[in-house]
Amino acid sequence: xxHAKQGTKYHGRINLSDKDEEEKLIEVLQAFMNEEVSDEWxxxxxxxxxxxxxxxVPKLAGVLSADVxxxxxxxxxxxxMTGSTLQERMKALRESSDVLSRMTxxxxxxxxxxxxxxxxxxxxxxEMKGNDDVIGxxxxxxxxxxxxxxxxxxxxxxxxLDDPRLPENTPPLHFRCRxxxxxxxxxxxxxxxxxxxxxxxxxxxxxxESDAEAVRLLLNSDVKKIASEIIExxxxxxANMLAMHYGLAKEADFxxxxxxxxxxxxxxxxxxxxxxxxxxxxxxxxxxxxRPYFDMKDSPNAQFSDVFNAIxxxxxxxxxxxxxxxxxxxxxxxxxxxxxxxxxxxxxTCDHEIGHWLCRVLNAQTDDRILTLYREYYxxxxxxxxxxxxxxxxxxxNLKMANELSGLANKNPDEFVAEAxxxxxxxxxxxxxxxxxxxxxxxxxxxxxxx
Ligand SMILES: [Zn+2]
Numbered sequence: 364x365x366h367a368k369q370g371t372k373y374h375g376r377i378n379l380s381d382k383d384e385e386e387k388l389i390e391v392l393q394a395f396m397n398e399e400v401s402d403e404w405x406x407x408x409x410x411x412x413x414x415x416x417x418x419x420v421p422k423l424a425g426v427l428s429a430d431v432x433x434x435x436x437x438x439x440x441x442x443x444m445t446g447s448t449l450q451e452r453m454k455a456l457r458e459s460s461d462v463l464s465r466m467t468x469x470x471x472x473x474x475x476x477x478x479x480x481x482x483x484x485x486x487x488x489x490e491m492k493g494n495d496d497v498i499g500x501x502x503x504x505x506x507x508x509x510x511x512x513x514x515x516x517x518x519x520x521x522x523x524l525d526d527p528r529l530p531e532n533t534p535p536l537h538f539r540c541r542x543x544x545x546x547x548x549x550x551x552x553x554x555x556x557x558x559x560x561x562x563x564x565x566x567x568x569x570x571x572e573s574d575a576e577a578v579r580l581l582l583n584s585d586v587k588k589i590a591s592e593i594i595e596x597x598x599x600x601x602a603n604m605l606a607m608h609y610g611l612a613k614e615a616d617f618x619x620x621x622x623x624x625x626x627x628x629x630x631x632x633x634x635x636x637x638x639x640x641x642x643x644x645x646x647x648x649x650x651x652x653x654r655p656y657f658d659m660k661d662s663p664n665a666q667f668s669d670v671f672n673a674i675x676x677x678x679x680x681x682x683x684x685x686x687x688x689x690x691x692x693x694x695x696x697x698x699x700x701x702x703x704x705x706x707x708x709x710x711x712t713c714d715h716e717i718g719h720w721l722c723r724v725l726n727a728q729t730d731d732r733i734l735t736l737y738r739e740y741y742x743x744x745x746x747x748x749x750x751x752x753x754x755x756x757x758x759x760x761n762l763k764m765a766n767e768l769s770g771l772a773n774k775n776p777d778e779f780v781a782e783a784x785x786x787x788x789x790x791x792x793x794x795x796x797x798x799x800x801x802x803x804x805x806x807x808x809x810x811x812x813x814x
Contacts (some may be wrong), residue, residue: 365458371766378523380593380621382769388731405662428747440476455802456803471473473691477535477539477540480534480535480540480541480542480543481534481535481574483543483781484533484535484543484544484578484753486533486579487543487544487546488500488544488578488582490546491544491546492524492582494546495548496548496549496550497524497546497548497556497593498523498547498548498549498552498556499521499522499523499524499526499546499547499552499556500521500522500523500524500529500544500545500546500547501519501520501521501522501544501545501547502517502518502519502520502521502522502532502534502542502544503518503519503542503543503544503545504517504518504541504542505542505543506518507557508561509541510541511536511537511540513536513537514534514536514540514541514542516539516562516565517542517562517565518519518533519534519564520532520561520565521547521556523556524582529578529580529582530575530576530578530582531575533574533575533578535574536570536585554804593616593774595626596622596625596626597622597628598622599617599618599620599622599625599794602615602617602622602625602626602629603615603616603617603649605629606629606632606648606649609629609633609636610636610644611629611632611633611636611644611646611648612632612644612645612646612647612648612649612673612674613644613645613646614648615647615648615649616647616649616650616653617648617649617650617676618649618650618653618678618740619650619652619653619678619682620649620650620676620678620681620682621683621686622683623680623686623709624676624681624686625649625676627709627710627713628648628674628676628713629648630786630789631710631713631714631717632645632648632674632713632717635714635717639721639808642720642724643672645672645673645674645720646671646672646673647671647673647674647675648671648675649675650675650676650677650678651663651665651666651675651676651677651678652677652678653675654668654671654673654675655674656668656670656671656673659679662677662679662680663677664676664677664680664681664689664693664712665677665712665713665715665716666716667716667717667720667723667781669718669719669720672720674713674716674717674720676704676713681709689709690709691710693707693708693709693710693711694707696708699758699770700760700765700766700769700770701760701765701769701770701771702769702770702771702785702796703769703772703782703783703785703789703790703794703797704783704786704790705786705789705790705793706769706782706785706786706789706790708789710788710789711785711788711789714784714785714788714789715781715782715784715785716781717784718780718781718782718783718784718785719777719780719781721780721784721804721808722780722781722784722804723777725804725808725811726807727776727780727804727805727807728775728776728777728780729776729802730803730807732803733779733780733800733803733804734776736779736796736800737776737779737797740761740763740764740767740772740773740779740796741761741764741773742762742763742764743759743761743772744759744760744761744770744773745759745760745762746758746759747759747760760773761773766792767794767795767796768782768783768786768796768797769782770784779800780800780804782797782802783796783797783800783801783804784797784801787801
Protein backbone atom coordinates (compact mmCIF):
# COMPACT_ATOMS: atom_id res chain seq x y z
CA UNK A 364 0.00 0.00 0.00
CA UNK A 365 1.28 3.44 -0.74
CA HIS A 366 0.22 6.50 1.15
CA ALA A 367 1.59 9.89 0.38
CA LYS A 368 3.02 11.47 3.48
CA GLN A 369 0.88 14.52 3.58
CA GLY A 370 -2.17 16.18 5.10
CA THR A 371 -3.62 13.75 7.60
CA LYS A 372 -0.21 12.37 8.51
CA TYR A 373 0.88 15.65 10.04
CA HIS A 374 -0.35 16.99 13.28
CA GLY A 375 -1.23 20.61 13.27
CA ARG A 376 -3.01 22.35 10.49
CA ILE A 377 -1.27 22.97 7.27
CA ASN A 378 -2.66 22.95 3.82
CA LEU A 379 -0.16 21.26 1.56
CA SER A 380 -1.93 22.36 -1.57
CA ASP A 381 -0.93 25.89 -0.74
CA LYS A 382 2.21 26.38 -2.81
CA ASP A 383 4.06 28.80 -0.51
CA GLU A 384 3.41 26.74 2.54
CA GLU A 385 4.48 23.60 0.72
CA GLU A 386 7.80 25.00 -0.34
CA LYS A 387 8.67 26.24 3.11
CA LEU A 388 7.80 22.90 4.56
CA ILE A 389 9.99 21.11 2.07
CA GLU A 390 12.83 23.52 2.69
CA VAL A 391 12.71 22.96 6.42
CA LEU A 392 12.44 19.22 6.08
CA GLN A 393 15.30 19.13 3.64
CA ALA A 394 17.55 21.10 5.92
CA PHE A 395 16.39 18.82 8.67
CA MET A 396 17.34 15.72 6.74
CA ASN A 397 20.53 17.47 5.77
CA GLU A 398 20.80 16.11 2.28
CA GLU A 399 20.20 17.32 -1.22
CA VAL A 400 17.52 15.74 -3.30
CA SER A 401 18.15 14.93 -6.91
CA ASP A 402 15.39 15.04 -9.49
CA GLU A 403 17.23 12.98 -12.03
CA TRP A 404 15.93 9.58 -12.84
CA UNK A 405 15.42 7.58 -15.93
CA UNK A 406 14.56 4.18 -17.27
CA UNK A 407 17.15 1.59 -16.37
CA UNK A 408 16.06 -1.29 -18.55
CA UNK A 409 16.92 -1.49 -22.24
CA UNK A 410 13.47 -2.84 -22.98
CA UNK A 411 13.99 -4.42 -26.36
CA UNK A 412 17.21 -6.03 -25.26
CA UNK A 413 15.56 -7.66 -22.28
CA UNK A 414 12.75 -8.82 -24.50
CA UNK A 415 15.17 -10.45 -26.88
CA UNK A 416 17.23 -11.99 -24.12
CA UNK A 417 14.11 -13.71 -22.91
CA UNK A 418 14.40 -16.35 -25.63
CA UNK A 419 18.12 -16.44 -25.75
CA VAL A 420 20.62 -18.71 -24.10
CA PRO A 421 24.19 -17.64 -24.83
CA LYS A 422 26.27 -20.30 -26.46
CA LEU A 423 29.65 -19.47 -25.08
CA ALA A 424 31.99 -21.16 -27.52
CA GLY A 425 30.96 -24.61 -26.34
CA VAL A 426 32.94 -24.42 -23.12
CA LEU A 427 30.08 -24.09 -20.71
CA SER A 428 27.47 -26.62 -19.68
CA ALA A 429 23.77 -25.92 -20.17
CA ASP A 430 23.40 -25.29 -16.48
CA VAL A 431 26.16 -22.68 -16.44
CA UNK A 432 24.76 -21.07 -19.58
CA UNK A 433 21.43 -20.66 -17.88
CA UNK A 434 23.14 -19.10 -14.86
CA UNK A 435 25.00 -16.71 -17.12
CA UNK A 436 21.78 -15.63 -18.72
CA UNK A 437 20.22 -15.07 -15.33
CA UNK A 438 23.09 -12.90 -14.20
CA UNK A 439 23.00 -10.85 -17.38
CA UNK A 440 19.27 -10.45 -17.17
CA UNK A 441 19.55 -9.45 -13.53
CA UNK A 442 22.24 -6.93 -14.33
CA UNK A 443 20.17 -5.37 -17.09
CA MET A 444 17.43 -4.88 -14.62
CA THR A 445 19.52 -3.32 -11.88
CA GLY A 446 21.80 -1.49 -14.31
CA SER A 447 24.80 -2.86 -12.48
CA THR A 448 28.38 -2.10 -13.41
CA LEU A 449 30.74 -4.46 -15.18
CA GLN A 450 32.48 -5.22 -11.88
CA GLU A 451 29.20 -6.15 -10.28
CA ARG A 452 28.26 -8.34 -13.24
CA MET A 453 31.59 -10.12 -13.04
CA LYS A 454 31.17 -10.70 -9.34
CA ALA A 455 27.65 -12.03 -9.86
CA LEU A 456 28.82 -14.32 -12.66
CA ARG A 457 31.61 -15.64 -10.49
CA GLU A 458 29.27 -16.31 -7.59
CA SER A 459 26.71 -18.01 -9.79
CA SER A 460 28.51 -21.32 -10.22
CA ASP A 461 31.61 -23.32 -9.39
CA VAL A 462 32.70 -23.52 -13.00
CA LEU A 463 32.58 -19.75 -13.34
CA SER A 464 34.26 -19.19 -10.00
CA ARG A 465 37.32 -21.10 -11.22
CA MET A 466 37.73 -18.94 -14.31
CA THR A 467 40.22 -16.14 -14.57
CA UNK A 468 39.12 -12.54 -14.28
CA UNK A 469 39.83 -11.92 -17.94
CA UNK A 470 37.61 -14.82 -18.96
CA UNK A 471 34.74 -13.65 -16.79
CA UNK A 472 35.12 -10.12 -18.09
CA UNK A 473 35.01 -11.44 -21.63
CA UNK A 474 31.73 -13.19 -20.94
CA UNK A 475 30.20 -10.20 -19.19
CA UNK A 476 31.25 -7.78 -21.93
CA UNK A 477 30.55 -9.93 -24.94
CA UNK A 478 27.11 -11.02 -23.82
CA UNK A 479 26.01 -7.51 -22.99
CA UNK A 480 27.19 -6.29 -26.40
CA UNK A 481 25.29 -9.12 -28.04
CA UNK A 482 22.06 -8.34 -26.20
CA UNK A 483 22.51 -4.65 -26.88
CA UNK A 484 23.03 -5.14 -30.64
CA UNK A 485 19.99 -7.34 -30.99
CA UNK A 486 17.90 -4.96 -28.92
CA UNK A 487 18.97 -2.06 -31.13
CA UNK A 488 18.17 -3.94 -34.32
CA UNK A 489 14.72 -4.93 -33.04
CA GLU A 490 13.97 -1.30 -32.25
CA MET A 491 15.29 -0.09 -35.60
CA LYS A 492 13.23 -2.65 -37.50
CA GLY A 493 10.15 -1.41 -35.73
CA ASN A 494 10.80 2.21 -36.65
CA ASP A 495 9.88 3.35 -40.17
CA ASP A 496 12.24 6.30 -39.97
CA VAL A 497 15.30 4.09 -39.66
CA ILE A 498 16.75 3.15 -43.04
CA GLY A 499 20.19 1.98 -42.10
CA UNK A 500 22.96 1.66 -39.56
CA UNK A 501 26.45 2.91 -39.04
CA UNK A 502 29.06 0.68 -37.46
CA UNK A 503 30.72 2.54 -34.63
CA UNK A 504 33.82 1.30 -32.86
CA UNK A 505 34.67 2.86 -29.56
CA UNK A 506 37.96 4.35 -30.69
CA UNK A 507 40.65 4.22 -28.04
CA UNK A 508 43.87 2.35 -27.38
CA UNK A 509 41.95 -0.86 -26.77
CA UNK A 510 40.09 -0.83 -30.10
CA UNK A 511 40.87 -3.89 -32.18
CA UNK A 512 41.97 -3.54 -35.79
CA UNK A 513 38.90 -5.50 -36.83
CA UNK A 514 36.58 -2.92 -35.35
CA UNK A 515 38.69 0.13 -36.22
CA UNK A 516 38.67 -0.64 -39.94
CA UNK A 517 34.86 -0.86 -39.93
CA UNK A 518 34.38 2.38 -38.02
CA UNK A 519 31.96 4.46 -40.11
CA UNK A 520 30.70 1.60 -42.26
CA UNK A 521 27.19 2.50 -43.38
CA UNK A 522 24.71 -0.26 -44.27
CA UNK A 523 21.07 -0.26 -45.24
CA LEU A 524 18.88 -2.52 -43.11
CA ASP A 525 18.58 -4.88 -46.08
CA ASP A 526 22.34 -4.86 -46.73
CA PRO A 527 23.53 -8.49 -46.93
CA ARG A 528 26.72 -7.45 -45.10
CA LEU A 529 24.81 -6.45 -41.98
CA PRO A 530 24.60 -9.89 -40.29
CA GLU A 531 28.38 -10.32 -40.66
CA ASN A 532 29.00 -6.85 -39.31
CA THR A 533 26.79 -6.78 -36.26
CA PRO A 534 28.72 -6.54 -32.99
CA PRO A 535 30.12 -8.41 -31.15
CA LEU A 536 32.60 -9.25 -33.90
CA HIS A 537 34.95 -10.85 -31.44
CA PHE A 538 35.20 -11.52 -27.71
CA ARG A 539 35.19 -8.34 -25.60
CA CYS A 540 33.90 -6.37 -28.59
CA ARG A 541 32.55 -2.98 -27.53
CA UNK A 542 31.38 -1.74 -30.94
CA UNK A 543 27.79 -0.79 -31.62
CA UNK A 544 25.37 0.00 -34.43
CA UNK A 545 24.02 3.55 -34.66
CA UNK A 546 20.74 4.13 -36.45
CA UNK A 547 20.51 6.29 -39.58
CA UNK A 548 17.16 7.86 -40.34
CA UNK A 549 15.38 9.38 -43.33
CA UNK A 550 16.07 12.74 -41.73
CA UNK A 551 19.82 12.10 -41.89
CA UNK A 552 19.53 10.77 -45.45
CA UNK A 553 16.50 12.36 -47.16
CA UNK A 554 17.65 11.01 -50.54
CA UNK A 555 18.09 7.47 -49.25
CA UNK A 556 21.21 5.48 -48.50
CA UNK A 557 23.58 4.41 -51.22
CA UNK A 558 25.68 1.30 -50.89
CA UNK A 559 29.23 2.38 -50.26
CA UNK A 560 32.17 0.45 -51.65
CA UNK A 561 34.64 2.12 -49.37
CA UNK A 562 34.67 -0.88 -47.04
CA UNK A 563 34.59 -3.63 -49.64
CA UNK A 564 38.13 -4.74 -48.89
CA UNK A 565 37.51 -5.22 -45.17
CA UNK A 566 38.00 -8.91 -44.30
CA UNK A 567 35.20 -10.62 -42.43
CA UNK A 568 35.18 -10.77 -38.63
CA UNK A 569 35.60 -13.81 -36.44
CA UNK A 570 32.06 -13.52 -35.30
CA UNK A 571 30.20 -16.75 -34.59
CA GLU A 572 28.04 -18.05 -37.42
CA SER A 573 25.14 -18.57 -35.00
CA ASP A 574 25.17 -14.83 -34.22
CA ALA A 575 25.11 -13.84 -37.88
CA GLU A 576 22.26 -16.31 -38.36
CA ALA A 577 20.32 -14.77 -35.47
CA VAL A 578 20.67 -11.34 -37.10
CA ARG A 579 19.57 -12.73 -40.49
CA LEU A 580 16.49 -14.26 -38.91
CA LEU A 581 15.67 -11.06 -37.13
CA LEU A 582 16.07 -8.90 -40.25
CA ASN A 583 13.84 -11.21 -42.27
CA SER A 584 11.19 -11.66 -39.60
CA ASP A 585 8.17 -9.53 -39.06
CA VAL A 586 9.27 -8.01 -35.80
CA LYS A 587 7.93 -4.68 -36.91
CA LYS A 588 4.51 -5.36 -35.55
CA ILE A 589 5.77 -6.48 -32.17
CA ALA A 590 8.37 -3.76 -31.80
CA SER A 591 6.05 -0.94 -32.79
CA GLU A 592 3.26 -1.95 -30.46
CA ILE A 593 3.00 1.13 -28.35
CA ILE A 594 1.07 0.51 -25.23
CA GLU A 595 -1.02 3.62 -25.15
CA UNK A 596 -4.77 3.58 -24.72
CA UNK A 597 -6.84 6.61 -25.67
CA UNK A 598 -9.97 5.71 -23.76
CA UNK A 599 -10.71 3.77 -20.58
CA UNK A 600 -12.39 1.03 -22.62
CA UNK A 601 -9.23 0.71 -24.68
CA ALA A 602 -7.12 0.57 -21.52
CA ASN A 603 -9.27 -2.24 -20.13
CA MET A 604 -8.94 -4.16 -23.38
CA LEU A 605 -5.19 -3.58 -23.63
CA ALA A 606 -4.58 -4.83 -20.10
CA MET A 607 -6.32 -8.09 -20.90
CA HIS A 608 -4.97 -8.34 -24.42
CA TYR A 609 -1.39 -8.15 -23.15
CA GLY A 610 -2.14 -10.85 -20.60
CA LEU A 611 -1.38 -8.52 -17.69
CA ALA A 612 -4.60 -9.27 -15.85
CA LYS A 613 -7.64 -11.49 -16.23
CA GLU A 614 -9.96 -8.58 -15.56
CA ALA A 615 -9.44 -4.84 -15.87
CA ASP A 616 -11.66 -1.90 -15.02
CA PHE A 617 -10.11 1.56 -14.96
CA UNK A 618 -13.45 3.35 -14.70
CA UNK A 619 -12.92 6.66 -12.86
CA UNK A 620 -9.15 6.68 -13.38
CA UNK A 621 -7.46 9.29 -15.57
CA UNK A 622 -6.26 7.74 -18.83
CA UNK A 623 -2.67 8.89 -18.17
CA UNK A 624 -2.53 6.95 -14.91
CA UNK A 625 -4.18 3.89 -16.47
CA UNK A 626 -1.58 3.90 -19.24
CA UNK A 627 1.25 4.18 -16.73
CA UNK A 628 0.05 1.16 -14.74
CA UNK A 629 -0.38 -0.89 -17.93
CA UNK A 630 3.05 0.10 -19.19
CA UNK A 631 4.84 -0.62 -15.92
CA UNK A 632 3.20 -4.03 -15.49
CA UNK A 633 3.96 -4.88 -19.07
CA UNK A 634 7.63 -3.92 -18.61
CA UNK A 635 7.73 -6.00 -15.46
CA UNK A 636 6.26 -8.98 -17.31
CA UNK A 637 9.00 -8.78 -19.90
CA UNK A 638 11.44 -9.74 -17.19
CA UNK A 639 9.20 -11.92 -15.03
CA UNK A 640 7.36 -13.49 -17.96
CA UNK A 641 6.76 -16.64 -15.95
CA UNK A 642 4.51 -14.87 -13.43
CA UNK A 643 0.81 -15.66 -13.63
CA UNK A 644 -1.26 -12.70 -14.82
CA UNK A 645 -2.86 -10.63 -12.08
CA UNK A 646 -6.51 -11.34 -11.34
CA UNK A 647 -7.52 -7.70 -11.65
CA UNK A 648 -6.07 -4.26 -12.36
CA UNK A 649 -7.92 -0.97 -12.38
CA UNK A 650 -9.87 1.23 -10.02
CA UNK A 651 -9.86 0.27 -6.33
CA UNK A 652 -13.56 1.13 -6.18
CA UNK A 653 -14.36 -1.58 -8.69
CA ARG A 654 -13.46 -4.45 -6.38
CA PRO A 655 -14.71 -4.73 -2.78
CA TYR A 656 -11.50 -6.27 -1.44
CA PHE A 657 -9.45 -3.09 -1.76
CA ASP A 658 -9.20 -1.21 1.49
CA MET A 659 -10.06 2.45 0.97
CA LYS A 660 -9.54 3.33 4.64
CA ASP A 661 -6.67 5.86 5.11
CA SER A 662 -7.12 6.67 1.39
CA PRO A 663 -4.02 5.03 -0.09
CA ASN A 664 -2.86 6.08 -3.55
CA ALA A 665 -2.73 2.50 -4.75
CA GLN A 666 -2.87 -1.00 -3.36
CA PHE A 667 -1.82 -4.56 -4.05
CA SER A 668 -4.07 -7.32 -2.73
CA ASP A 669 -2.08 -10.47 -2.14
CA VAL A 670 -5.23 -12.46 -1.38
CA PHE A 671 -6.87 -11.52 -4.68
CA ASN A 672 -3.67 -10.92 -6.66
CA ALA A 673 -4.80 -7.51 -7.85
CA ILE A 674 -3.44 -3.99 -8.22
CA UNK A 675 -5.75 -1.02 -7.84
CA UNK A 676 -5.37 2.73 -8.19
CA UNK A 677 -7.50 4.93 -5.93
CA UNK A 678 -9.91 6.94 -8.13
CA UNK A 679 -10.09 9.65 -5.45
CA UNK A 680 -6.40 10.24 -6.15
CA UNK A 681 -6.14 9.43 -9.84
CA UNK A 682 -9.36 10.82 -11.29
CA UNK A 683 -8.82 13.40 -14.02
CA UNK A 684 -9.90 16.04 -11.53
CA UNK A 685 -7.46 15.05 -8.77
CA UNK A 686 -4.46 13.69 -10.62
CA UNK A 687 -2.63 17.05 -10.69
CA UNK A 688 -2.79 17.43 -6.93
CA UNK A 689 -1.72 13.84 -6.45
CA UNK A 690 1.33 14.31 -8.68
CA UNK A 691 2.54 17.23 -6.54
CA UNK A 692 1.83 15.35 -3.36
CA UNK A 693 3.89 12.40 -4.62
CA UNK A 694 6.74 14.79 -5.36
CA UNK A 695 6.52 16.21 -1.85
CA UNK A 696 6.59 12.77 -0.32
CA UNK A 697 9.81 12.11 -2.18
CA UNK A 698 11.30 15.40 -1.07
CA UNK A 699 10.74 14.63 2.61
CA UNK A 700 12.20 11.17 1.97
CA UNK A 701 9.00 9.34 2.70
CA UNK A 702 9.56 7.78 -0.73
CA UNK A 703 12.94 6.77 -2.20
CA UNK A 704 14.95 9.09 -4.44
CA UNK A 705 13.36 9.34 -7.86
CA UNK A 706 10.13 7.79 -6.67
CA UNK A 707 7.74 10.73 -6.32
CA UNK A 708 5.90 9.82 -9.51
CA UNK A 709 2.94 7.82 -10.79
CA UNK A 710 5.40 5.41 -12.42
CA UNK A 711 7.05 4.70 -9.08
CA THR A 712 3.67 4.41 -7.36
CA CYS A 713 2.75 1.67 -9.84
CA ASP A 714 6.17 0.04 -9.47
CA HIS A 715 5.80 0.06 -5.70
CA GLU A 716 2.63 -2.05 -5.98
CA ILE A 717 4.32 -4.28 -8.54
CA GLY A 718 7.12 -4.64 -5.99
CA HIS A 719 4.55 -5.92 -3.48
CA TRP A 720 3.39 -8.43 -6.07
CA LEU A 721 6.95 -9.60 -6.73
CA CYS A 722 7.62 -9.80 -3.00
CA ARG A 723 4.54 -11.91 -2.27
CA VAL A 724 4.96 -14.31 -5.16
CA LEU A 725 8.51 -15.02 -3.94
CA ASN A 726 7.61 -14.77 -0.27
CA ALA A 727 10.58 -12.44 0.02
CA GLN A 728 9.06 -10.84 3.13
CA THR A 729 9.78 -14.07 5.07
CA ASP A 730 13.27 -14.64 3.64
CA ASP A 731 15.94 -14.76 6.36
CA ARG A 732 18.38 -12.53 4.54
CA ILE A 733 15.76 -9.91 3.72
CA LEU A 734 14.60 -9.98 7.35
CA THR A 735 18.14 -9.62 8.67
CA LEU A 736 18.69 -6.65 6.42
CA TYR A 737 15.37 -5.14 7.45
CA ARG A 738 16.17 -5.50 11.14
CA GLU A 739 19.53 -3.89 10.59
CA TYR A 740 17.83 -0.73 9.34
CA TYR A 741 14.60 -0.76 11.29
CA UNK A 742 14.18 1.81 14.05
CA UNK A 743 11.11 2.74 16.01
CA UNK A 744 10.09 5.94 14.23
CA UNK A 745 10.81 9.08 16.19
CA UNK A 746 8.63 12.09 16.50
CA UNK A 747 10.03 15.27 15.08
CA UNK A 748 8.42 18.60 15.67
CA UNK A 749 9.23 21.13 13.03
CA UNK A 750 8.03 24.70 13.25
CA UNK A 751 6.90 26.10 9.92
CA UNK A 752 5.41 29.57 9.92
CA UNK A 753 4.51 29.30 13.56
CA UNK A 754 2.72 26.01 13.01
CA UNK A 755 4.22 22.97 14.56
CA UNK A 756 4.29 19.94 12.32
CA UNK A 757 4.92 16.50 13.75
CA UNK A 758 6.50 13.86 11.61
CA UNK A 759 7.07 10.24 12.61
CA UNK A 760 9.98 8.81 10.74
CA ASN A 761 13.06 6.60 11.02
CA LEU A 762 15.73 8.94 9.74
CA LYS A 763 18.26 6.16 9.09
CA MET A 764 15.85 4.29 6.84
CA ALA A 765 14.59 7.54 5.28
CA ASN A 766 18.13 8.59 4.41
CA GLU A 767 19.16 5.28 2.90
CA LEU A 768 15.89 4.09 1.34
CA SER A 769 12.64 5.71 2.42
CA GLY A 770 10.55 6.49 5.49
CA LEU A 771 7.81 4.17 4.27
CA ALA A 772 10.25 1.25 3.99
CA ASN A 773 10.49 1.18 7.78
CA LYS A 774 6.89 0.03 8.17
CA ASN A 775 7.36 -3.70 7.53
CA PRO A 776 9.42 -6.09 5.38
CA ASP A 777 6.80 -5.91 2.59
CA GLU A 778 7.16 -2.15 2.25
CA PHE A 779 10.93 -2.54 2.55
CA VAL A 780 10.99 -4.76 -0.56
CA ALA A 781 8.36 -2.76 -2.47
CA GLU A 782 10.32 0.47 -1.93
CA ALA A 783 13.59 -1.15 -3.00
CA UNK A 784 11.96 -2.36 -6.20
CA UNK A 785 10.52 1.12 -6.85
CA UNK A 786 13.93 2.71 -6.37
CA UNK A 787 15.79 0.25 -8.56
CA UNK A 788 13.26 0.82 -11.35
CA UNK A 789 13.07 4.61 -11.07
CA UNK A 790 16.40 5.87 -9.83
CA UNK A 791 19.12 5.42 -12.45
CA UNK A 792 21.71 5.51 -9.71
CA UNK A 793 19.82 3.43 -7.20
CA UNK A 794 21.54 3.28 -3.85
CA UNK A 795 23.33 0.53 -2.01
CA UNK A 796 20.45 -0.60 0.20
CA UNK A 797 17.87 -0.96 -2.56
CA UNK A 798 20.43 -2.73 -4.79
CA UNK A 799 21.23 -5.13 -1.96
CA UNK A 800 17.57 -5.92 -1.34
CA UNK A 801 16.88 -6.42 -5.05
CA UNK A 802 19.93 -8.60 -5.52
CA UNK A 803 18.57 -10.91 -2.85
CA UNK A 804 15.06 -10.80 -4.36
CA UNK A 805 16.46 -11.81 -7.76
CA UNK A 806 18.44 -14.57 -6.11
CA UNK A 807 15.26 -15.93 -4.53
CA UNK A 808 13.56 -15.72 -7.90
CA UNK A 809 16.28 -17.63 -9.74
CA UNK A 810 17.11 -20.12 -7.03
CA UNK A 811 13.82 -20.89 -5.41
CA UNK A 812 11.02 -19.80 -7.65
CA UNK A 813 12.26 -20.83 -11.06
CA UNK A 814 13.67 -24.24 -10.22
ZN1 LIG B 1 3.15 -0.51 0.01
